[in-house]
Amino acid sequence: xxxxxxxxxxxxxxxxxxxxxxxxxxxxxxxxxxxxxxxxxxxxxxxxxxxxxxxxxxxxxxxxxxxxxxxxxxxxxxxxxxxxxxxxxxxxxxxxxxxxxxxxxxxxxxxxxxxxxxxxxxxxxxxxxxxxxxxxxxxxxxxxxxxxxxxxxxxxxxxxxxxxxxxxxxxxxxxxxxxxxxxxxxxxxxxxxxxxxxxxxxxxxxxxxxxxxxxxxxxxxxxxxxxxxxxxxxxxxxxxxxxxxxxxxxxxxxxxxxxxxxxxxxxxxxxxxxxxxxxxxxxxxxxxxxxxxxxxxxxxxxxxxxxxxxxxxxxxxxxxxxxxxxxxxxxxxxxxxxxxxxxxxxxxxxxxxxxxxxxxxxxxxxxxxxxxxxxxxxxxxxxxxxxxxxxxxxxxxxxxxxxxxxxxxxxxxxxxxxxxxxxxxxxxxxxxxxxxxxxxxxxxxxxxxxxxxxxxxxxxxxxxxxxxxxxxxxxxxxxxxxxxxxxxxxxxxxxxxxxxxxxxxxxxxxxxxxxxxxxxxxxxxxxxxxxxxxxxxxxxxxxxxxxxxxxxxxxxxxxxxxxxxxxxxxxxxxxxxxxxxxxxxxxxxxxxxxxxxxxxxxxxxxxxxxxxxxxx
Amino acid sequence: xxxxxxxxxxxxxxxxxxxxxxxxxxxxxxxxxxxxxxxxxxxxxxxxxxxxxxxxxxxxxxxxxxxxxxxxxxxxxxxxxxxxxxxxxxxxxxxxxxxxxxxxxxxxxxxxxxxxxxxxxxxxxxxxxxxxxxxxxxxxxxxxxxxxxxxxxxxxxxxxxxxxxxxxxxxxxxxxxxxxxxxxxxxxxxxxxxxxxxxxxxxxxxxxxxxxxxxxxxxxxxxxxxxxxxxxxxxxxxxxxxxxxxxxxxxxx
Numbered sequence: 009x010x011x012x013x014x015x016x017x018x019x020x021x022x023x024x025x026x027x028x029x030x031x032x033x034x035x036x037x038x039x040x041x042x043x044x045x046x047x048x049x050x051x052x053x054x055x056x057x058x059x060x061x062x063x064x065x066x067x068x069x070x071x072x073x074x075x076x077x078x079x080x081x082x083x084x085x086x087x088x089x090x091x092x093x094x095x096x097x098x099x100x101x102x103x104x105x106x107x108x109x110x111x112x113x114x115x116x117x118x119x120x121x122x123x124x125x126x127x128x129x130x131x132x133x134x135x136x137x138x139x140x141x142x143x144x145x146x147x148x149x150x151x152x153x154x155x156x157x158x159x160x161x162x163x164x165x166x167x168x169x170x171x172x173x174x175x176x177x178x179x180x181x182x183x184x185x186x187x188x189x190x191x192x193x194x195x196x197x198x199x200x201x202x203x204x205x206x207x208x209x210x211x212x213x214x215x216x217x218x219x220x221x222x223x224x225x226x227x228x229x230x231x232x233x234x235x236x237x238x239x240x241x242x243x244x245x246x247x248x249x250x251x252x253x254x255x256x257x258x259x260x261x262x263x264x265x266x267x268x269x270x271x272x273x274x275x276x277x278x279x280x281x282x283x284x285x286x287x288x289x290x291x292x293x294x295x296x297x298x299x300x301x302x303x304x305x306x307x308x309x310x311x312x313x314x315x316x317x318x319x320x321x322x323x324x325x326x327x328x329x330x331x332x333x334x335x336x337x338x339x340x341x342x343x344x345x346x347x348x349x350x351x352x353x354x355x356x357x358x359x360x361x362x363x364x365x366x367x368x369x370x371x372x373x374x375x376x377x378x379x380x381x382x383x384x385x386x387x388x389x390x391x392x393x394x395x396x397x398x399x400x401x402x403x404x405x406x407x408x409x410x411x412x413x414x415x416x417x418x419x420x421x422x423x424x425x426x427x428x429x430x431x432x433x434x435x436x437x438x439x440x441x442x443x444x445x446x447x448x449x450x451x452x453x454x455x456x457x458x459x460x461x462x463x464x465x466x467x468x469x470x471x472x473x474x475x476x477x478x479x480x481x482x483x484x485x486x487x488x489x490x491x492x493x494x495x496x497x498x499x500x501x502x503x504x505x506x507x508x509x510x511x512x513x514x515x516x517x518x519x520x521x522x523x524x525x526x527x528x529x530x531x532x533x534x535x536x537x538x539x540x541x542x543x544x545x546x547x548x549x550x551x552x553x554x555x556x557x558x559x560x561x562x563x564x565x566x567x568x569x570x571x572x573x574x575x576x577x578x579x580x581x582x583x584x585x586x587x588x589x590x591x592x593x594x595x596x597x598x599x600x601x602x603x604x605x606x607x608x609x610x611x612x613x614x615x616x617x618x619x620x621x622x623x624x
Numbered sequence: 625x626x627x628x629x630x631x632x633x634x635x636x637x638x639x640x641x642x643x644x645x646x647x648x649x650x651x652x653x654x655x656x657x658x659x660x661x662x663x664x665x666x667x668x669x670x671x672x673x674x675x676x677x678x679x680x681x682x683x684x685x686x687x688x689x690x691x692x693x694x695x696x697x698x699x700x701x702x703x704x705x706x707x708x709x710x711x712x713x714x715x716x717x718x719x720x721x722x723x724x725x726x727x728x729x730x731x732x733x734x735x736x737x738x739x740x741x742x743x744x745x746x747x748x749x750x751x752x753x754x755x756x757x758x759x760x761x762x763x764x765x766x767x768x769x770x771x772x773x774x775x776x777x778x779x780x781x782x783x784x785x786x787x788x789x790x791x792x793x794x795x796x797x798x799x800x801x802x803x804x805x806x807x808x809x810x811x812x813x814x815x816x817x818x819x820x821x822x823x824x825x826x827x828x829x830x831x832x833x834x835x836x837x838x839x840x841x842x843x844x845x846x847x848x849x850x851x852x853x854x855x856x857x858x859x860x861x862x863x864x865x866x867x868x869x870x871x872x873x874x875x876x877x
Contacts, residue, residue, distance in 0.1 A: 407708035413730035418643030
């Protein structure tokens with residue numbers, strides 16, 4: 009409808025918008041011109057911007073060719089009256105009163121536009137949310153589909169589509185899962201698949217879970233879950249089916265199980281007694297041989313402590329050694345004696361802490377090997393060796409003692425048969441007899457020392473103290489006149505059980521040897537140390553002499569072995585003494601080539617806090 | 625050769641050298657001493673040595689090694705082996721290697737004098753040690769060293785006697801000592817002792833262990849007469865050996 013607007017106010021502008029908008033569908037208003045006497049009225053300016061003619065003269069406006077409608081917006085009744093006069097026939101007029109209708113329409117349009125905008129915003133949000141959910145759905149490694157009432161696929165995630173090797177999402181829609189899976193390793197031909205009863209889910213609404221395995225070599229394991237989907241009204245509308253791959257868990261579980269089995273067969277078949285205890289000393293595991301040894305069943309041990317189960321002496325050993333291991337936190341080896349059936353049995357036992365995943369000690373494991381037979385054999389061997397040593401000893405004694413006896417016999421016979429006139433000669437010969445007799449006495453005495461079964465008189469004493477006491481003994485001896493004696497005591501070493509006098513005798517012996525090796529000039533270092541690993545106190549006598557030739561190291565402890573014309577019993581006696589102390593003697597070489605004799609004695613427990621007895 | 629014989633004594637202990645010197649000081653010997661085999665060889669090189677007495681066990685060069693050198697370089701000088709502890713093994717070994725005799729420490733003056741006397745006689749006679757070649761030994765007799773022979777009888781008993789050579793060397797026998805029937809002998813133990821007129825004593829070690837089943841009374845009653853025929857009526861004892869097989873091996877029979 010070819011229209012001209014009279015009056016270029018603000019209303020004119022809104023009206024132009026209204027007519028160019030979509031709001032008026034039935035009435036088509038085609039504004040061809042705007043008339044106002046003011047060229048700069050807002051409506052006039054707006055019209056020009058929209059390529060609509062502007063007219064300042066009413067007559068010209070009404071003379072527009074084919075004009076069908078005039079809309080009067082001036083609100084001026086005189087203008088209206090004039091319009092009525094001039095309006096050509098057939099041209100309709102909407103006056104400013106009626107134009108209120110347009111303003112209502114415009115308001116309505118604005119409201120609608122606002123609603124529309126809100127709706128669009130909501131839709132955008134929904135779309136994003138949906139997109140997000142789809143992304144999540146697709147990134148799931150699990151295969152997920154949704155089936156409708158006819159058991160056809162209505163949704164599928166990317167994993168499923170990939171798994172069934174479908175070309176696209178659409179390609180799986182409307183198909184049954186049986187068809188889709190037919191060519192895959194999860195084909196429903198498998199007997200387990202028969203447990204899958206979708207119809208039952210629709211009927212009962214109860215979720216189904218089953219596990220599928222596919223055979224090696226491409227072994228895989230799946231947990232399959234089918235859950236009913238319900239409408240808001242609670243009606244079952246479909247099924248959500250998920251295939252969750254549990255191959256790794258299964259393989260891991262299998263590994264764990266076989267490890268457990270291996271461990272169990274190993275432990276059960278072992279000839280050694282193996283047990284594991286918790287930190288309170290309660291048994292968690294014992295192998296059959298352990299139980300058998302004590303005439304029990306493995307289960308009898310569980311949850312109980314050694315002192316509740318074993319003979320008191322044995323339990324004491326076990327608990328004491330376990331404590332040591334827990335204190336040290338390290339592997340330790342013990343020579344243990346258990347009383348079994350009233351007999352002493354000798355075990356070599358390894359004890360070590362067990363640690364949890366955090367590395368904290370959670371228990372203690374012990375492996376005890378019965379060395380009773382070996383022990384017995386060893387005892388026999390020791391006995392045999394002793395007998396052999398005795399034989400050597402006898403030969404040695406004969407050899408050693410026959411020389412002085414030769415002298416005694418010769419001198420005595422001579423004095424008897426042919427007494428010298430000179431009393432000095434007489435005295436001289438007699439003194440030879442006495443000297444050689446004393447030599448015999450010393451040999452015999454040392455021999456007794458060597459073979460004596462005397463038990464040492466034990467005291468519990470710091471090794472530092474033994475060292476302290478030995479120094480005054482040697483300081484005054486002439487052969488130590490030019491020997492510098494230094495000591496390097498350990499700080500608060502544990503106590504040792506020893507006969508201090510015997511230990512001093514041994515040290516004295518080593519020191520005398522050292523002094524002789526150094527030709528009476530040099531330095532002797534007395535050192536005490538504590539070896540935590542071996543739980544031993546070590547007293548060393550180190551010299552800066554020439555050391556011991558390598559080919560003689562094995563022989564120096566043999567009775568009667570000597571390189572210096574003495575009876576050669578000193579080191580053998582020393583060896584015997586230390587052995588009776590449960591210790592050992594080792595020979596070593598110092599950095600400067602001198603000899604080191606290490607006396608190693610078992611340390612007493614809980615004695616590290618002993619008062620320091622050594623000055624500088 | 626002068627009347628005075630030079631005796632070289634070798635031992636690694638001074639007291640032994642002094643003792644032998646003391647024992648022999650009244651004898652017509654010039655005693656030279658050496659504390660080692662090395663020194664001994666030095667002395668041998670620069671002196672006329674008639675008799676060598678050497679200790680068996682010495683550091684570095686031992687008595688047997690020294691004897692080997694002496695036997696080779698000075699074959700006319702008898703070597704007497706002095707042993708710290710006598711067993712038939714060491715004694716036999718020494719004898720088989722050519723020792724004139726051996727003497728075990730500790731020894732009395734008489735024992736030493738006896739041994740040295742015999743060596744001196746041999747030296748003066750100009751003969752060399754026959755090294756147990758068994759002059760005049762008859763069929764069935766086995767000689768052990770230079771002093772003793774044994775003959776195993778059909779019933780397993782052993783007849784033991786002394787060598788002619790030994791008897792002729794020791795000179796006039798005054799008394800002899802022999803074990804009694806029923807005594808247990810040990811291989812290497814002294815079983816025969818002859819005391820000669822010069823108050824020397826001469827010992828023979830038993831070649832076998834066993835029980836004495838018979839003692840030749842003839843020897844006890846008249847040693848000089850009986851021992852004129854040491855392979856016949858001069859046999860010494862009859863022994864029932866207790867460990868014959870093992871001990872024969874030791875003896876090298």
